[in-house]
Amino acid sequence: MAVSDPNAGQRRGARASGAAAGPVLLAYRALGLGDLLCGIPALRALRDAFPQHRLVLAAPTALAPLAALSGAVDEVRDTAPLAVPGAGRADVAVNLHGRGPESHRAVLAAEPRQLLAFACDEVPHDGPRWRRGEHEVHRWCRLLTESGIPADASRLDLPAPPWPAPAGAEGATLIHPGAASAARCWPAARWAAVARAEREAGRRVVVTGSAAERPLAETVARRAGLPAAAVLAGRTDLRALAAAVASAARLFSGDTGIAHLATALGTPSVVLFGPTPPAEWGPPPERRRHVVLHRGGRGDPHADAPDPGLLAITVGDVLAAAA
Numbered sequence: 001m002a003v004s005d006p007n008a009g010q011r012r013g014a015r016a017s018g019a020a021a022g023p024v025l026l027a028y029r030a031l032g033l034g035d036l037l038c039g040i041p042a043l044r045a046l047r048d049a050f051p052q053h054r055l056v057l058a059a060p061t062a063l064a065p066l067a068a069l070s071g072a073v074d075e076v077r078d079t080a081p082l083a084v085p086g087a088g089r090a091d092v093a094v095n096l097h098g099r100g101p102e103s104h105r106a107v108l109a110a111e112p113r114q115l116l117a118f119a120c121d122e123v124p125h126d127g128p129r130w131r132r133g134e135h136e137v138h139r140w141c142r143l144l145t146e147s148g149i150p151a152d153a154s155r156l157d158l159p160a161p162p163w164p165a166p167a168g169a170e171g172a173t174l175i176h177p178g179a180a181s182a183a184r185c186w187p188a189a190r191w192a193a194v195a196r197a198e199r200e201a202g203r204r205v206v207v208t209g210s211a212a213e214r215p216l217a218e219t220v221a222r223r224a225g226l227p228a229a230a231v232l233a234g235r236t237d238l239r240a241l242a243a244a245v246a247s248a249a250r251l252f253s254g255d256t257g258i259a260h261l262a263t264a265l266g267t268p269s270v271v272l273f274g275p276t277p278p279a280e281w282g283p284p285p286e287r288r289r290h291v292v293l294h295r296g297g298r299g300d301p302h303a304d305a306p307d308p309g310l311l312a313i314t315v316g317d318v319l320a321a322a323a
Helices: 033-038 040-049 061-069 102-108 136-145 188-200 214-224 238-247 257-265 315-322
Strands: 002-004 024-028 054-059 075-078 092-095 114-116 173-176 205-207 250-254 269-272 290-293
Touching (some): 033 257, 054 061, 061 238, 102 114, 188 214
Parallel strands (some): 269 290
C-alpha cells in the first residue's frame, strides 16, 4: 500500500505526480514514530540532494501524515520492519534503518542503481562505518555527509499540524505514561503523583496513549483524581496526537515516540530515560525547553521490568525539572 503526499505538487511546482514523475529515491526506515522523527534531517537532506527524484519512504503507513508534514516525502510505501518494500524499482536507495545485513538485503530488493548505506561485510557493501553510541539523528546525517551529501542534524522541526487538537488538549499538561517496553515505563503511581501535582497547581491535565495503553492511562487518571474525559489514550490517531502535543503547554513522558514529537513541535517537555542514554536518543541539549532526566548507566531497553535507572528517578525529581 502506498500513501501519497497531497502537497507534493505544490511543494515542487509543476512536477507531475504518480509513477511518471521521474526517477525514484527509496528511503528505507521501516520503524516507529520516534525513528521517523529522528530521521527527518536525513530525509530533508536527501530531498535537497535529489530534487528531481520522487522520494518514497518505506515505513508503516500510519506514519504518512507526519512524513508529509516534513515536506521531504512524496509517498509512504507501507513496509513492516525488515520487510522488502512493495513492488517497484528505485534509481537510488538509502538504508536509514540499520547497518545490515537484513535491512541491506531488503533495500537491495528494489534493484537500485546506487545504494547509500553503512558498510556491511555480509552483503557486502563498502560505505561509512557504523559507530556504537552515536546519537540517532547524527548517525544518519553522518551516513549522508560521508557519502557526499550535506546534512544538517538541526533540521528536526515540523510545522504546526493542520489538524484540530482533541478537546481539552490545548494549553494542557500532557502525561504519557506508556512506552514500547516495560523497561522504559515509569510506575503508574508516580505518574499519577505528577498528574495530581499539576492539577493542584491549577493546570488542566490529560493522559495520552495508544488503545493498548488505555487501561494504564485510566489507572493514572483515577489515582490523580482526573475525570474520565481527561483520558485521551485510545481516542487519538497520529494526526490528533500530533495536534495535541503542538497545542499543549507541556509534556511529561518516558523515552518514547511522543517525546520526539515534543522536540519536533517545540512543546516544552520533561523526558525520563532509563536503559538507553539520552546522548543516543534524547532531544538536542541546546534546546533548553526540553529537560531530560537520567541516572546514568545502560540497561536492556526490551526488558520486561522497569529499568533500575528509571526507577531511581523520583516524583520530586520530575516536579523539580518541570519547575
